[in-house]
Amino acid sequence: MEKDLIIQPALKRTTLLPAFSTRSMRTNRWLERILAFVFLAPSLLLFSIFLFYPLIKSVYLSMNLTDPRGRVVQYVGLRNFTDLLTSELFYKSITVTLSFILLTVPTGIILSLILAWLAHTRLRGVQLFRFVFSLPMAISVGTGSIIWMVLYHPTLGTLNYFLSLLHIAPINWLSDPNWALLSIALMTVWMNLGFQFIVLLSGMQGVSEDIYDSAQIDGAGPLRTFFNLTIPLITPSIFFVTVVSMIGAFQAFGQINILTKGGPMNSTNVMVFNIYQDAFVNYRFGTGSAQALLLFFIVLILTLIQFKVLEKKVHYQ
Template sequence: MLGYSFLAPSLVLFGLFLFYPLIQSVYLSFHITDPRGRVAAYVGLDNFTALLSSDMLWNSLKVTALFTLFTVPTGIILGVISAALTHIRWPGMKLYQFLFSMPLAMSVSTSAVIWTILFHPTLGILNYLLSLGGIAPVQWLTSPSTALVSISLMTVWMNFGFNYIIVLSGLQGIPGDLVESAKIDGAGPIRAFMQIVLPLLSPTLFFLTVISIISAFQAFGQIHLLTKGGPAGATEVFVYSIYKEAFVNYQYGTGSALALVLFVIVLLLTIIQFAVVEKKVHYQ
């Protein structure tokens, strides 16, 4: 009873903000609602069957998959490279570690303001740098061909601090004796990193991959603040489709069905990663 009494506050919070919304979403997914959001009628699986035949679902799935492909590998690779470079005990490395960790302290709204200025078609620094090379200005957020890439670029920067700290922590947990032994045996820095450090870093990279994919499928703030799913649905990721269906169109039944579809997709992806990718992880 003493243990449960300590757990009680957390269980109450989980019940209010996790379990109850989950149960309510399941309930609403089998109903349609009126324009005021009140339950109107029970429709069974009609919301799910309607989603499977709608272009909105497949477009949001395609956009989310591309967004994940653009952000997850790039973010992890940049995190590994930057952490490996600043893990070296040279003077001034603490300053670089601090600077590389700074994006983690930025809120989504603050980051959106910064990148809105950077992406500005006439006053932005990005188009100014392109103009120095004689390249025509790019409509970063208003062109369907570049909007998702622009959002992905901002997201990689936003997640860079988290990726960097996690990889750096993993590197600091690797015994230096192993790397030194490899160098004594004639291995160069690159070979020692690829054959000794990366395998020992694989649990960290596996964790980071799982978390990054889940985070990519839950992306919302930067899309809502910068493009609102546009132009022409080019950045309408899955979570933004849920938001638009539930809180713009007031179709809580369809929105709840979309949320459950997202839950199943993320769950399946996570199970596949644990079943397939984890076999290549070296825990010792």
């Protein structure tokens, strides 16, 4: 009796409920999807106007020639791309861009890591240092470039004045092709320091104190704690900073436009500046767009590589 009573409802459940629940789940899933698109619609609309449309337009422009007013006059197929891929200047600007990244990203991250480590203590007055270290973030590219322009001035600049006190011959920071990229990189490292510092410091502050305490009890010194605990634990922050800084370095423009205009001898002519020159100064939207698309693919590939390779080293808690 008891068994029967129990079995019956159980049977009912197995026969009726599954059919009913799958149907409701399917409609539910559909409703959810539609709802998701409704919520996404505003941003999708904005993205299509400001991102997808320009992207498609770039593809179109990259296959055409434009007149001095920027109007399309002639379809040339892939000529803009073949011209670029056979031009010395294009490869030069890729090399310059890559060396610029190598000069700015690792140095910037190492420096800000050190600063963040120093500022991650409970000493009195450390707030002041944190404020000072993150200050470059508050300065715009334009202002920063003008400040450095004064520092770098060949005859009246502060840096050359200090060199003269040490009896070192003045350096043409911005007009010597061997120095120009270094000078721009130096300025960029300083400018990005604030942002990188803040991200890394907050990463460090997110690490639980218990871990440090137990490491201390186990007898780990400060260096060992830093390399074996802090760095692995803040790898998500380091990874984020690396990716963002690299993309930022790819897009460095303001300081180059103000300080060197790509010169001397194209030694600071990074890709983005070259695109600007071609498209907005010489009104050659065809080659400009072609370059922009190539840059897009380079950045995309590099970012994918970072996510595939570097991401494996990242430790998410």
